[in-house]
Amino acid sequence: MGNYIGKSVKRVEDKRFLTGKGQYTDDIVLHQQTYASIVRSPYAHANIESIDTSAAEKAVGVVAVFTGKDFADSGIAGVPCGWQVNFKNGDIMKEPPHPLLVADKVKHLGDAVAIVIAESKEIARDAAELVDVSYDVLDSVVDPKKAAQPGAPLVHEDCPNNICFDWELGNPKSDVNAAIEASHHVTTLEFVNQRVIPNAMEPRAAIGDYQAAGDKYTLYTSSQNPHLIRLLLCAFVLNLPEHKVRVVSPDVGGGFGSKIFHYTEEALVIWCSKQIGRPVKWTSDRSEAFITDAHGRDHVTKADMGFDADGKITALRVETYANLGAYLSTFAPAVPTYLHGTLLQGLYTTPVINVDVTAVFTHTTAVDAYRGAGRPEATYLLERMIDLAALEMEMDPAELRFKNFIPAFDGVEQEGYMTQVALQYDSGDYDPVLKKALDMVGYDDFRAKQSALDNGKLIGIGFSTYIEACGIAPSAVVGALGARAGLFESAQVRVQPTGKVSVYTGSHSHGQGHETTFAQVVADRMGIPLDDVEIVHGDSESVAFGMGTYGSRSLAVGGSAIVKSIDKVLEKGAKIAAHLLEANADDLDYAGGKWTVKGTDKSIAFGDVSLTAYVPHNYPEGLEPGLDFSSFYDPANFTYPFGAHIAIVEIDKSTGKVELQRFIAVDDVGNVINPMIVDGQIHGGLAQGIGQALFEGAIYDDNGQLINGSYMDYCMPRADDLPSFEIDRTVTPCPHNPLGVKGAGEAGTIGSTPAVVNAVIDALWSGGHKVKDVKMPMTPERVWSAMQSDQA
Amino acid sequence: MIPSKFQYKRAESVSDALSMMSDDAKLLAGGHSLLPAMKLRLNQPDTLIDISRIEELKSIKDEGDHIVIGAAATHHDIAHSNLVKGACSMIASGAGQIGDIQVRNAGTIGGSLAHADPAADWPALVIAAEATIRVQGQGGPRDIPAASFFTGFYETALADDEIITEIHIPKLPAGSSSTYVKFVQPASRFAIVGCAVVKNAAEGEVGNIKVAVTGVSEMAYRAHGVEDELMGQVVSDESIDRAAARATDHVDVLSDHYASEKYRKHIAQVYVRKALETLK
Amino acid sequence: MELKGKEVLQATKEQIWSLLMDPVTLAKITPGISRLELVEEDVYDAIAEIKIGPVKGTFGGKLRLKDKDQPNSFSLIVDQKSKIGNVNAKVDIALDTASAYESTISFDGKANMSGVLASKGARVMSGVASSLTKQFFAALRNEIASTEFEDKRSNIETDPNIKESSNKSTMTHDIELIINGETHSITVESRSVLANVIREQLRLTGTHIGCDTSSCGACTVLIDGKAIKSCTMLAVQAEGLAITTVEGLSENGMMHPIQEGFKEEHGLQCGFCTPGMMMTSIDLLHRNSNPNESEIREALEGNFCRCTGYHNIVRAVQYAAEKM
Ligand SMILES: Cc1cc2nc3c(=O)[nH]c(=O)nc-3n(C[C@H](O)[C@H](O)[C@H](O)COP(=O)(O)OP(=O)(O)OC[C@H]3O[C@@H](n4cnc5c(N)ncnc54)[C@H](O)[C@@H]3O)c2cc1C
């Protein structure tokens, strides 16, 4: 393929991180900078009776204090939602305002009521304590199913039963009901896909900097998509002139979805900076992060899966209550619908599917996309159901899957697979991933060992064969589904006169290594050394436009945009080369960084051509000087990575503690540019998916207090909680983008959770405890209780 | 996160520290219990008296039939001390199970004892080891047996104006054994149950097994029920079973979102059994 | 938080009732109450100082008695605010005759906590209810033992010297910090933690802050060669000690083996946890030059990484071990 593509090139960006020279938002200090501390509600639901800011205002070093009233007075409604889903009956979803600071009624723990700006962090923090807020505490509701019942406390008065919208997809319910009725066996499961907290290690931060001279605004923010933030901030929140606003996302310490969204604090610091005429910095504490970063998952679901006597799936029926939290975060409506319902075909030929979703407001932190976003929920459902069905029908879970897999199709010769739930898969070959995973695990040996075990332990094996839709997304398609933005990507390839190449991409990198992977693509496509390529991202001033990084879209969409620009560069370059070589452009070949006249040894190097483009003394007539092209790439379809994950667990019977002994993942993410980086993405994804299965979960009490809002109580996986992973891949190229890539950022998370849970259930059944479900996270107590309650 | 304002004073010696003590002052040793609480502003003392640089509080010494661990010795120093390993091995292995490397590099035995977190490891270790805690006040030193040092939920027999200076740990004669096992709360890594067991060889094949449990109740306790069951008994599967069943006799068992009362009680029995099994 | 309990006391229902309705006694036996003032029938202004383990706070607010059915039952409603969080509770208290000289008192209710207290104090607060009720009953028993019953109702302050928030002068210190071999003379506040001083005053921003509970390890630096969470040490405590931050790892442009290891084995993604990870790894490698996988994983238990799943971090440390 060239010198770089397909090779584990060491990362270009590492040096700055390894020497402490990375620059995250909180590392930036601007001249005359002030510091903000936000006063937040200690209650989930309360009327604000009064706010007394006088003591805080008088404190030495305090610059200003603002409350919700200041924003209400200036007519600022709040942050918008970027996706609209309509009710089944066609009514528009309920879209209550999400104010920057609350003036009247707080709706979740951590809702912001005042901002204190001071000369130092310390002073701001001290003065925030002096803001005296009186609350009249009201009843609250945290569970989505309970919230949707009549009589539940209302989050928004004008939103009956707290229902934001209801939504349905797939075959008519009557058809699905009939197919279920007619089934030989029906597996039914009611379960919770619990709320998890993303916990990127860098807490969010934002600096607003308004310069009156020039009327310019700059926002530094720990965001996955600076341009999107600029668009929302300017057009929907503060009504600012977009061309006067610059948004910079410098190094960002992980996102996992939680840094996609436009947060109130971003608008707050910009607005406050204009009021006081100085930069305002806000950096979240971890405590604040726990209650203000958008959370993930939180579905309460009931599903029925029908089978014929042979084990073929006959129908799937799904009912889900999706918790949205107190406000609509930027992409919240899309997650339980178009990123969840559309994936319920899975890898299987299920003939009829119906999914019914009720999206509900509760007095909790907003819920939005978290690594995988909707697809983990869909995969969890399908993979739990099929493993459980295998246990119930006494069939082998791997066999049952093989029986139901969609036959292979490459998307070129054979058409893409049309699902019952709106999507058309691009290309897929599902048997090999599971076969490979089974080989790696030594399946037969495992079963023999399992039945022979007699040491106070139970062991179990769990499978998950998943598909996901990423490379987000064809704009026309998502537009029809309610997206209020296009989901293309832009790229500019600027060849400098000396032949060095600067690439400006709208894809933001916050750990994914774009600066390396993208450079590999550019260097190979252009036949130049990697060192001659610089990837620039994260600054709306230098990058023309961008939709950012999420939904495993960077390479599939952003990378494709780069390829388009490279093609344009090479096309124009060929014209210049042809002129210099006195040949016809059609007679030139481009390889190894030079144009050669076919069948001759006459050639000219890329650097000579680029120099000529900028010093056009001897130049083709009618051709513009310069070598600099921009492109926008809008994908034709989503991409559909898939894979097979297998977990092996051991349960200590005396304590219920689960030890994950092995984790095997065979993923197919299409073509791979940098195997090292792709493997790293899979590893990280696995850890998060495993984390959800075994360790993580937000716990709200009935009053809406998050009672595990710190690392002393919220359990994130640590190094000694996890084994080394055994991973491999197959390659089924994506047929519709120029790189043939599918996306690897979320696959690990999407596939892994059910594999672990299935393994625990398998272990329990092997010990005679025929339970259908153990709630996640599968803590020792829960697993132990399962062994007590069902002493079969 | 930033603590509220306070004054910082560094003590050069124990008497120096004693002279600085006042109503709203707190001693600062490793800071790994106090500073996290202060950063969250759960505690806002006026003055901190830093005792972490007092050399006399940091040593680990051999004094014949017992060893003396200075109150400001870190968990790390204790875990790696050959003297400690030789005198009573669980003291070293238990210290090595506290928190993580960084916590062990900073946190001190004295700080942990004074703090008396009901889920901390040291309380069980010192109780089972029958250690003596020497404290110093204006009126001079006094010795408090570990068994009566902990008086309640985060409460100790230490007076407000006293400093823990030394922990005296009796040496176990050859042939004795001691062990500490811990079932951790996976987020904080504190103990849901920690069980320390000492079997003193000087007292014959049977008898005199000391068992202490932490994490289970509002304070660490000596599991007398367990000990009674084993009194005069050869340690066997049967006697261990009977003994472990009494792990939580006469104590109120804590309950939280990670371990309910019922489960904690069960784990206490499992871990007492686990510890006793090492004596077989 | 559930509040539930039952006790037998050596007094009649009427006697206990009279004690509980007397503000002087109530103030005395309720843990932490430093001031109780009757402001209207059955409504008290109360100030309480609660100190349990690491938690200490001054609460102010109202206590209300409701649904009084003398001498059988009443409800106690508590609305208390403090800087560390608020407590709202309702407890139903019932008295019953057990024998001629004994009565049972039972209570059943719920206390709701909010704010920091609820989310961070959980480990502590779980035991608080039982601890406070025990204190309450011990005090009530004492009171019963020492009372000749008669009615005495008045407004009181048990502690006339309620602490004015004492004078917290901003103590600052001129200190020398030795970082990466360089001595910096700076002035720090007592309360400045080392991590903040390194980042904000010395502008060495490679040391990161990822949490506020001393859990994540992103702030780890070496002090006299040992890995220390710099968010959990006061800057003034580090005076004169040799501090190494990530900026001091490479020498003369040569990467330290641990840096090389992280690069070669792709031990980092977003890079936020990386400086802390490397510092802890160095501490490990100093005491164990050839750690196996499980020793590495255990040694890094105080450092979170959300990106890598730790897989390649283990390899990075092994790589460095080979090189060192
Ligand atoms: C992330 C993390 C994990 C942890 N995990 C564990 C664990 O698994 N097991 C465990 O047991 N602990 C654990 N700890 C607590 C740790 O062991 C603390 O170091 C210890 O509890 C307190 O010791 P210190 O020296 O840090 O005390 P400090 O925080 O300095 O002081 C604690 C209290 O003791 C007082 N004090 C200190 N020294 C003296 C003295 N000599 N005389 C009288 N009073 C004194 C102080 O005034 C203060 O009130 C953990 C802590 C953290 C941050």
Ligand code: FES
């Ligand atoms: S910031 Fe120091 S441990 Fe998290």
Ligand code: FES
């Ligand atoms: S590399 Fe991102 S947290 Fe470790």
